[in-house]
Amino acid sequence: MKYAFLALxxxxxxxxxxxKPLSGQAGNxxxxxxxxxxxxxxxxxxxxxxxxSKGYVMVRIKATPKTDKPLRIGPDDFTIISRKxxxxxxxLEPGQIAGRGALVVKASPNQPGGExxxxxxxxxxxxxxxxxxxxxxxxxxxxxxxxAKVDNESKGKDNPLLGILKAKQLPDKETQEPIEGLxxxxxxxxxxxxxxxxxxxxxxxxxxxxxxxxx
Numbered sequence: 001m002k003y004a005f006l007a008l009x010x011x012x013x014x015x016x017x018x019x020k021p022l023s024g025q026a027g028n029x030x031x032x033x034x035x036x037x038x039x040x041x042x043x044x045x046x047x048x049x050x051x052x053s054k055g056y057v058m059v060r061i062k063a064t065p066k067t068d069k070p071l072r073i074g075p076d077d078f079t080i081i082s083r084k085x086x087x088x089x090x091x092l093e094p095g096q097i098a099g100r101g102a103l104v105v106k107a108s109p110n111q112p113g114g115e116x117x118x119x120x121x122x123x124x125x126x127x128x129x130x131x132x133x134x135x136x137x138x139x140x141x142x143x144x145x146x147x148a149k150v151d152n153e154s155k156g157k158d159n160p161l162l163g164i165l166k167a168k169q170l171p172d173k174e175t176q177e178p179i180e181g182l183x184x185x186x187x188x189x190x191x192x193x194x195x196x197x198x199x200x201x202x203x204x205x206x207x208x209x210x211x212x213x214x215x
Contacts, residue, residue, distance in 0.1 A: 023211055030204035031071065035061040037193045037211050047182065050164045056097065057187045059198055061170055062180035067204070073179060074172030077202035080185040084195040089185040094165035097184060 026033045038044045038058040045051050047060060059080065065071040075091035082088070093099075170181030187196070194212035 024209060026200065026207040026209040027066075028205055028207060030065070030067050031073075031200075031202075031207070032064040032066060033061065033200060033207060033209055034064075035059050035198060035209055037196055037198075039191060039193065048164060048168055050161050052097070052161070052184075055186060055188045056092075057185050057191065057196070059183040059185065060180070061183055061198075062178060063170070064178040065176050065204075067176070070174040070176050072172075072174045072203055073170075074202075075170050075183055076172070077200055078183050079199045079201070080183075080187060081197050081199065082187055082191055082195050083197065084191060085189065087187050087189075089187055091170075092184045092186060094162055094169060094184070098159040098161040098165055 024035050024037075036059070038047055038060060041051075041054075044056075044058050047058065052058070057080070059078075061078070063073045065073070075093070078091045080089050080091075165184065168182045170183055171179055173179065183198075196211050198209040198211075200207040200209065
């Protein structure tokens with residue numbers, strides 16, 4: 001009798017533990033998400049099959065629809081935030097990273113930091129501090145401290161990394177089947193997985209995926 005009681009008690013603890021949110025998991029009645037964040041350059045290179053320059057992190061994501069009808073899922077549904085310093089980035093398209101004439105955002109020469117790449121602050125479409133509709137060459141932000149310009153060195157050239165990024169990216173599609181792939185985000189500086197969270201906001205609602213170990 002004593003051992004039976006202990007077995008039931010342990011089973012109860014096990015069931016309770018399964019209900020706790022796990023690091024890299026989030027879900028509701030319509031979708032289940034499982035992900036892992038890649039920060040180390042060696043890990044990113046292995047997952048991608050190519051080298052990504054500094055200033056980016058990747059998230060390997062698997063999305064499983066739980067709806068009766070096909071659910072549209074795509075990179076635009078995802079945003080990453082850094083709780084360490086407030087950086088925020090929507091998922092980038094491959095062309096924003098390795099496309100022809102990709103935009104490069106730098107601090108204006110008269111601002112502190114000189115020509116350092118700007119990645120802090122709100123990011124729209126992957127370009128830090130730039131509002132939607134801002135054209136290349138214009139200064140963005142009220143303080144005029146951020147300048148967007150076309151990288152003339154890469155303009156008109158095919159970057160072999162572009163095809164790799166497209167092939168590995170999470171597809172954008174309507175589906176009832178699980179899909180998986182990589183998401184690319186612009187996050188700069190020394191960041192740990194526990195500093196990051198991915199926000200899903202799409203047809204299946206809103207979810208937050210943490211990467212810190214659950215307490």
